Amino acid sequence: MSSVLEGFQQVGRDLYAAGLVSSHGGNMSVRQGGGLIITSHGSRLGHLAQGDLVEVGPGLEPSIEPSMDLALHQAIYAAASEAAAIVHAHPRHAIALSLAGEEIRPQDLEGEHYLGVVPVVPRGEKLAQALADALRRHRIVVVAGHGSYARGESLWQALQWTSVLEESAEVLWLLRALSENT
Numbered sequence: 001m002s003s004v005l006e007g008f009q010q011v012g013r014d015l016y017a018a019g020l021v022s023s024h025g026g027n028m029s030v031r032q033g034g035g036l037i038i039t040s041h042g043s044r045l046g047h048l049a050q051g052d053l054v055e056v057g058p059g060l061e062p063s064i065e066p067s068m069d070l071a072l073h074q075a076i077y078a079a080a081s082e083a084a085a086i087v088h089a090h091p092r093h094a095i096a097l098s099l100a101g102e103e104i105r106p107q108d109l110e111g112e113h114y115l116g117v118v119p120v121v122p123r124g125e126k127l128a129q130a131l132a133d134a135l136r137r138h139r140i141v142v143v144a145g146h147g148s149y150a151r152g153e154s155l156w157q158a159l160q161w162t163s164v165l166e167e168s169a170e171v172l173w174l175l176r177a178l179s180e181n182t
């Protein structure tokens with residue numbers, strides 16, 4: 001599990017250093033056998049240790065309390081067979097745009113190329129199903145007023161989609177500011 005831990009630690013540090021999560025915000029998981037390994041409830045992604053990871057699966061009794069988003073991660077893995085890892089973050093420009101519109105359409109080259117259109121799904125009772133359905137077709141989805149959920153072949157790839165999204169959202173934000181001033 002040490003290389004698994006290293007992946008969580010490196011991606012968690014990058015998420016925190018890039019301002020994509022607050023001190024205790026966000027969560028991550030990787031698919032593991034018939035279950036998953038997920039960060040624990042309240043863990044600090046910038047400072048993860050072995051005791052912050054919990055394996056959840058058939059016949060396993062979780063040793064510590066998993067992230068409150070466990071059910072969302074399980075729904076995503078069940079719906080998107082290509083998902084091997086999930087990163088949930090709070091990219092602030094993307095969150096602001098999610099409150100202002102129905103979807104995010106990157107206009108910079110990288111965002112257009114890697115993400116295309118990024119759906120925004122509402123919070124509420126049907127969140128798990130809506131999120132899982134959207135992530136079947138898209139690499140990253142934003143929950144309105146909350147944050148992003150990215151799926152990848154690895155935590156690193158899910159981090160990539162998260163940082164591409166936030167860069168695109170910031171460019172959209174700057175573009176708006178420019179057009180308001182001209």
Ligand SMILES: [Zn+2]
Pocket residue numbers: 025026088089090146147
């Ligand atoms: Zn969150």
